[in-house]
Amino acid sequence: MQDTLKRLDVMQRETPETFSGFNQMGRAAKTNGALDEKTKELIALGIAISTRCDSCIAFHVKSLVRLRTTREEFCEALAMIAYMGGGPSVAFSAKALEAYDEFTGGPAGSSV
Incomplete structure (x- = not known):
């Protein structure tokens, strides 16, 4: 970063x-409008993962941490992103989860 x-x-x-x-x-x-900032950041994370932009993933994960996204919310979004993007999105979703854990001090090496 x-x-x-x-x-x-x-x-x-x-x-x-x-x-x-x-x-x-x-x-x-x-x-904030019809969608709140957290929802918009989750959408942005999906696009960042789909376009395989490491920097974008980091920026949007950081924003989601700032917005107090729970790990459960985060992982549920990653599941949808992986579903829509296939294998490459699964790999980049794992990177996003690693960034989330790094930024929150969460469980390193644990699986969801």
């Missing part, structure tokens, strides 16, 4: 208007 943040800082300095627009879009997309 730290390496990604460093790379993004460099890119942001080079393209500040792009990052400003992207950040504004993110704030607008995450605003």
Whole structure:
């Protein structure tokens, strides 16, 4: 995560208007409406896993931890993501669960 943040800082300095627009879009997309922010972040996690974006997975897992997503909610979402995405999504769901446990200090090496 730290390496990604460093790379993004460099890119942001080079393209500040792009990052400003992207950040504004993110704030607008995450605003509570018919769907709450947690639901939106679970959707984003599904897309991150489906597109196999390690950095995106980390950012959205971190947001879900901030939003107090329980491990049970998290694993239920991972099951749906795996169902929709097949084998590659199962592998990247395992990465997401590892990140969740890292960010929460949860059970390392335990199975669901």
